[in-house]
Amino acid sequence: MWKLPGWGTYGVLTAVGLALVLSHLWIRLQVVSTGYALADTRQLISALQEEHHALTIEWEAATAPSHLSQLAGDRLGLAVPRPEQIVILP
C-alpha cells in the first residue's frame, strides 16, 4: 500500500531543489562575470593591437630608406660607396 513520504523526504527534496537553484544562480553569475572579463580582455587586446600598430608605423617610418639615407648624409656625412670601397665577404 502506497504511503505518503515523510517530512524528512520533503526536506531532502527541498534542499536538493534549493541547491540546484543556487547552483544555477552561481553559474549564471559566473557566466556574467566571465563575460565581463572576456569583454575587458578583448578591449585590452584591441588597445594593445592599436599600440602595436602605432609603433609599427613609427618603426617603418624610422627605418624607411629615405629617412635612413637622409640621416646618413646629414648627420654622418655618409654616401653610396665607390666600387673600391666595397668589400664582398665570401
Add this chain to the structure above:
Amino acid sequence: MSRRIGLVAGMLGLGLLLIIARLVHLTVVQRDTLAQRAAGQYRHRETVTPQRGAIVDRNGRRLAFSVGAESLYVHPAKLPADVDNMIPVLAHYLSLPAQQVDAVLRSSKPFVWLKRGVFPQEASQIKALNVSGLDSKGTQRRVYPYRTLAASLLGFVNVDAQGLEGIEKAYDRYLLGPVSHTLGERDGRQRAILIRGGAQPPETFRVRLTLDTTLQYVAERELERAVRHSRAAAGSVIILDPQTFAILALAQVPTFDPNTPGDFPPAARRNRVISDYYEPGSTLKALLVAAALDAKQVNETDPIFCEHGAYRVGGHTIHDVHPYGELSVDGVLTKSSNIGAAKIGERLGKEHYYDYLWAFGLGQKTSVDLPGEISGDLPSFQAWSRIKLVTASFGQGVAVTPLQLACAYAALANEGMLMRPYVVSEIVSSTGEVVHANGPTPIRQVIQSETAQRIRALLEHVVAPGGTGRRAHIQGFRVAGKTGTSQKHDPRGGYSETGRIASFIGMVPAEQPRLVILAVIDEPKTATYGGVVAAPVFQAIARQSLAYLGVAGSAGEGTDIQWAGSPQFSTAKLSTESAFSPEAYSAAGDDSLVGRSEADDFIGLSLRAAMRKASANGLQIVARGSGYVTDQRIRNKTQTGEAVYELRLEADE
C-alpha cells in the same frame, strides 16, 4: 455576508482568470515576438570586417597594412546650441577646414559623416570634448608608411577598405578576407558581457611582393633627380630580374601618396609603366638586329652603307644625327644609325620583323599581375608600307609600354627566353599556408641562346667609349644597353617638333645579367638624347643596386670591388687609400652622388644653359667640347679660393 464573500471570491477568481489568460497570451501566443524583442534589447549581433591584409616587400617590410580607426559622425539635430564654439576645435583636431566642419554641423540631414578613418588618438581627443550628437563607429584605416614609395604599384583603397588601384585592386579578394559575425549580450549600460562565436579574429592574407624596398627607393630617388634636373614632364624606371622576370622596382614621376590619394590628380595615380605607351625609338634597334642575326639575314661585321646621313624612301627622307658612310651591323647599333637600321629592316623583311617583334611580346599584354595593362600598338605587317617598315626599324610607328620593352630586353638577357613578369611572389594565410604562389613562367624561346649572347656582346659596344650609351658605363662591370630618343606624337597630327622621349635600357653584368633596368624620361627640356638624360639614371641605379645586391664585378673589367680573402684584398689599402670623406669624394671629381647640389649641377645642360646657371649662382666654369654637359669636375681653385668647374660637353646620337 456569505453572498458578499461569494461576490468578492468570484471577482478575484475572474481577475485571476484574466491574469492567467493574459499570461497564456503572452507566453504562448506572443511568445516568439516578445522573445525576439527581448533578445534585441540585450543581445547584439555584430559584423566583423577583418583587417585588410598587409602587403610586404620581398624582405617582409610592410608597405601597406591596416590599423583600427574611428569614423566620426554627427546627428546635427541633436547637437547642442553652442556647437559653433566647437568648430575651430574640431577643425584643429581633425585637420579639416573650418568651413567643412561648419557645413557638416549645419547639415539638414539626420546623419552626416564628419571624418572617416580617424586614428584612435585623434578620436579620443574628440570624444573627450563630450559633444552630444557627435559619436563614432569603429572602422579601419589603410596605412602606407613609406608614403610615395611604390605608390603606383601598390595602388590605394577607398574609405570602405576596398582596393581601387594597383595591387590593392588586383588582389582585393585576398586582402579583404572573409567577413564574420559575433553574437553577444549587453547589460543595461550597454556594456558587452559575453561574446559568442567569432571571437577569434578572422583570417586575413598577406601579399608578398617581388619588390625590394631599397632598390625601389634608389630607383625613385635617381629618377626624381633626373626628371627635376632635366625639367621633364614625367619619367619611369623598371628594374627586372631577367632570370625570373620578377619586378624588383617600378618607379614613376609624378607619383602620389596613397595615404591621401584624393589630393593628387588622376594622372599622378596612373601606373604609367603598364598603362602608357610610347614609341621606343632606337631602343628597338637591338630587337631588330637580334631578329636579323637570328634569322641569319646579317652578321655583326656585314657592311651597311649609311648614305652619308640622308636616305630617300619613297617621298620621305630618313636622317641620321651624324652622317656616316659605311658601318658594320655592330657600328649601326653602336652609333645608333637610323639609316643603317632601316637597311637591316629592309633586309629582314616586314613579315619576319613583325613576327619577331610579336614574339618579343610587343603588341600584346605581358599578363603581369597588375590591373590596367594595355597592349601597346604593333600594327599588322600586312598594313606596313615600305616607309612604315623603315621607321619601325628605328622604333617609330610602333608603340610599347615600358614593361613590354623591359621584358623584351630581359628575354635577350635570359638566353632568348621570354617569361611572364610578375610582382606578387606569394600570398600567405595567417596560419602560414601559401594559398597562391607566382614564379618564373616561360612563354616562348624568341631567339636562340647563341643569338642572345651575340646581341649582348654588340650592346656592350654601345656602352663602350665612342658609343651613344657610354654614360651608362659602370666601372668594374660589363654593361650592355641601348639608348633611345624618340619623337612624341603631336595631338594635332604628325610628330611633335619639340616633344621627345629619352630612354636607356641595359643589363648588367652583361656576361650573366642580374638586372635589366629601363629608364624613360618624358619630354626633357635641358637635353633630349637618351644617352645624355637617361643613361646616367641607369648608371646611378645600376651601380647602387649592384653594390646593394653584392654582385661581384666582371672579370677583366679592372674592377675595384674587393673580395675579402682574395690575394688582392688589403685592409691597409682599404683604411688608407679608400678612407672616405664627402669632401675627398667630391674633390676627386666623382660627385654624382654627393657634394653636388642643385645649384652646381650642370650635367645634361647645353653650354648656354650652363653659363646662365653659373652666372646666376656666382660660379666659374670652364667648358670643353660641344653639345651637352656630360661630366663635371672641380679641378682647381682661383687665388681667392673659389672653385672652378670644368665641364665636358659632348654631342650625341
